[in-house]
Amino acid sequence: MVEDDPKDVELTLTALEEYNLANEVVVVGDGEEALDYLNCRGAYATRTGENPAVMLLDLKLPKVDGLEVLQQVKSDEKFRLIPVVVLTSSREEKDMVASYKLGVNGYVVKPVNFHEFVNAIRELGVFWAIINEPPPGSMKK
Amino acid sequence: MARSDSFATKTLPAILRYGLAVGSVAIAFATGLLLSRYNFRGLIDPLFLFAIAITCWYAGLGPAILALVFSFLTFDYFFTEPAYSLYITTNDIPRVVIFVLFASLVTRFAAVRRRVERDLLQSRDELEKEVAERTQQASLLNLTHDSIFVRDMDNVIAYWNRGAQELYGFTPEEAIGKRSSELLHTISAVPVDDIRAELLRAGRWEGELKRTKADGTEVVVASRWSLRRGDQNQPSAILETNNNITERRRREDEIRGLNRELATRSTELEAKNKELEAFAYSISHDLRAPLRHMSGYADLLQKKASAVLDEKSQRYMLMIQESAKRMGDLIDDLLAFSRIGRTETQKTLVNLEQLVKEALSEVRQETNGRNIVWNIGPLPNFYGDRSMLRLVFVNLLSNAVKFTRTRSEAKIEVGWDDGNQDEVVVFVRDNGVGFDMKYVNKLFGVFQRLHPAQAFEGTGIGLATVQRIVQRHGGKVWAEGTVDQGATFYFSAPKP
Numbered sequence: 001m002v003e004d005d006p007k008d009v010e011l012t013l014t015a016l017e018e019y020n021l022a023n024e025v026v027v028v029g030d031g032e033e034a035l036d037y038l039n040c041r042g043a044y045a046t047r048t049g050e051n052p053a054v055m056l057l058d059l060k061l062p063k064v065d066g067l068e069v070l071q072q073v074k075s076d077e078k079f080r081l082i083p084v085v086v087l088t089s090s091r092e093e094k095d096m097v098a099s100y101k102l103g104v105n106g107y108v109v110k111p112v113n114f115h116e117f118v119n120a121i122r123e124l125g126v127f128w129a130i131i132n133e134p135p136p137g138s139m140k141k
Numbered sequence: 142m143a144r145s146d147s148f149a150t151k152t153l154p155a156i157l158r159y160g161l162a163v164g165s166v167a168i169a170f171a172t173g174l175l176l177s178r179y180n181f182r183g184l185i186d187p188l189f190l191f192a193i194a195i196t197c198w199y200a201g202l203g204p205a206i207l208a209l210v211f212s213f214l215t216f217d218y219f220f221t222e223p224a225y226s227l228y229i230t231t232n233d234i235p236r237v238v239i240f241v242l243f244a245s246l247v248t249r250f251a252a253v254r255r256r257v258e259r260d261l262l263q264s265r266d267e268l269e270k271e272v273a274e275r276t277q278q279a280s281l282l283n284l285t286h287d288s289i290f291v292r293d294m295d296n297v298i299a300y301w302n303r304g305a306q307e308l309y310g311f312t313p314e315e316a317i318g319k320r321s322s323e324l325l326h327t328i329s330a331v332p333v334d335d336i337r338a339e340l341l342r343a344g345r346w347e348g349e350l351k352r353t354k355a356d357g358t359e360v361v362v363a364s365r366w367s368l369r370r371g372d373q374n375q376p377s378a379i380l381e382t383n384n385n386i387t388e389r390r391r392r393e394d395e396i397r398g399l400n401r402e403l404a405t406r407s408t409e410l411e412a413k414n415k416e417l418e419a420f421a422y423s424i425s426h427d428l429r430a431p432l433r434h435m436s437g438y439a440d441l442l443q444k445k446a447s448a449v450l451d452e453k454s455q456r457y458m459l460m461i462q463e464s465a466k467r468m469g470d471l472i473d474d475l476l477a478f479s480r481i482g483r484t485e486t487q488k489t490l491v492n493l494e495q496l497v498k499e500a501l502s503e504v505r506q507e508t509n510g511r512n513i514v515w516n517i518g519p520l521p522n523f524y525g526d527r528s529m530l531r532l533v534f535v536n537l538l539s540n541a542v543k544f545t546r547t548r549s550e551a552k553i554e555v556g557w558d559d560g561n562q563d564e565v566v567v568f569v570r571d572n573g574v575g576f577d578m579k580y581v582n583k584l585f586g587v588f589q590r591l592h593p594a595q596a597f598e599g600t601g602i603g604l605a606t607v608q609r610i611v612q613r614h615g616g617k618v619w620a621e622g623t624v625d626q627g628a629t630f631y632f633s634a635p636k637p
Binding site: 007014060089090091092093110111112113114115 | 430433434438468469476
């Protein structure tokens, strides 16, 4: 999960906890860190090089923003198979169109209402972590 | 007048002219008789010569010859010895010969004079005719409001029409004889030498000149120059016509200025629009996040502490969540509203009946458990942005459903009027709670609500959205209503 807001992180993890999915989540705080993680460099130099099963990506991020991360992931042969779901506050059509053009696999607007939010996160988690069969070379649950 | 005299002489009938010959010789004869009685015989010869000369002068060559013959016969018969015979003595031969020669000479002189006079008259008449023609042309040139003047190759003005006087304020007397460049302070964007060269090469030149009028004000003229050449093809004069384009030029400058201003404004507007877009973007991201957090943590708190919270505290929690949700809705509606103003409309021919069906399916969940009689009439095609128009119907239908909630049987009607030739009017009518026409002008304002929130929920943006969309389509919206009697909302748009 690429998310800079600790409250969003906490709420999302809380929602996922109910399904025992929280432990599997790696949280990075900005776009640069996300790219470092994928490329096993910087703070993640010692990580084994498996791709995440799914990437939850906020769009408004410090340093390298979400669309930029998405663009790099989808244009890199090593990462382009990673399912990316944009998880954002923005209902802006512009962002949605840009994301789909870059090849995003899902686009979810975080609802204000917490119950709806929990539902959305839960369904996301269940689908991508349990139902969906990730591409080869991904971390197995 | 001399002219009519000579004209009369020239056209004297032949009988009068020859009568003059006979008469003048007769008078000379009578006077000669009188003179010979008093022994002034020496004066008789000049008397006859005088008669011939008079005849020739006034009656022409033919009568003069007649007078000459008569004079000779009379002179010979009566006044030379022997009298009363045509016989001439040898002594008188020289006198007769001199008389005849002198008379012939006088006749000849007079004939030549007459011819010269006739030629002179003829050329004078021709000249007068030309002068008349020229005068007419000049007065024609004075009729035009174009200013026309002629100057020689040294720029000295030779002709100045009334239009020129009207344009520049100088009378012909003031202008003629002056150099045009000095009189009018001509300023040209093109160097004068270039104009001259062009004029000599092509015979004409056109361009704009700035000049100063007699009263000191400046004028801009569209000027056309034509070169006039003399007999040997040498340049002799320049004819210049001018039109005052000061006003036109001023208006053009004004328009250019306005255009520049418009360009600046639209750049500013574009910048403002970008700013607004960034602002809206930031709102949609940054304002929604804290709301989500409030709602989320309140929910978590409620779960965690529900055992220890009393009923009142539980309700407070609920209020926090409701408020957060409401603010989220407000932000969403406001953003949607601002997006209508920012996005381009993509106009196509839209089937309104189809569109109303789609809108109905969107409001369907609001109609659950309600008894609503729908009356959807045939609707025309409409030229507009499909998704925006759908939003119009969704808002209007959702309003109609909402405000008929208190009716056991709600009636909602959608129809259209042909309006007039150039617009289509569509309406949505309900039998709901209606409104007081006093507040009709508040209906379409952003965040304007005519009902308390607890009676009818809503953000107060729906009708503002409708108005903005319709206005972007070049139409207008209005409404009619009576409290508790229902309401009708109309919108119009130009026919495709």
